[in-house]
Amino acid sequence: MSWNWQTVTWAAIALLLFAAEAMAPGAFMLWLGLAAAVVFGLVLVFPGLTVLAQVAAFVLLSFVSIQVYRTWFRGRERQSDRPLLNRRADQLVGRVVTLERGIVQGSGRVQIADAYWDVTGPELPAGAAVRVIGTDGMTLRVEAVT
Template sequence: MRWDVTTWAVAALVLIAAETLAPGAFLLWMGFAAAAMLLLVLFLPGIPLLAQVALFVVLSFVSIQVYRRWFRNRGRQSDRPLLNRRAEQNIGLVVPLDQAIVGGRGRIRIGDAFWTVEGPDLPAGTPVRVVAADGMTLKVQEA
């Protein structure tokens, strides 16, 4: 067996196996590029080493770009897109102010949690509508 064929076979296997240790699909595509190099040197012997390495770099770049453009954002859409966005789940709710908004900041209670709110100055007890979320601060306006 030729050393270049063996080297590219080992490189392809190592890169594809390394993907299990560092998920993110980056090493997988480099492994595919190494597998393509394996086939290339297998069927076209005599390619200089420097040309092999340069072609591997180009194939790696191209394969990663293919992944980023066509496969990365094609996952299934969630039936609950706000599942881990707790503050954004409250947008649209109308609740009374627990603590008056003074100087643009106040507090409301939603369920068993208190939320810091920002909006126009209003007295406690005024119903407000949550219109946006900025981190863990809710933006409100009078309902």
């Protein structure tokens, strides 16, 4: 085992990638860091490895490790018991509210609690009861309550 500039470089790259993952978690830099750590191990075991072979091994191992992540780990997170928690507009679907400003040319406004929401739907006067049937970003789609 020899500690030359190549070994130190791969160790530093691996540590920097792990630190980047810790600073901005997303499970992407982790896999690149693991690839760099494996190349670090290869350079320790095979000190005569050329720089081109090291970079090629890093690229190949990065590709393989990311594919392993995408195949076996991504999407297996625990499902939330409240999937609409941070999606305020979607939480309002199905709710019946009164128009504060009538729908004219497809656009109006409602007040729900302390928030005002833009709505789209059929022409209706102010004070009409409407049901939220969907969302389009932060705009609610409504229909008249019959």
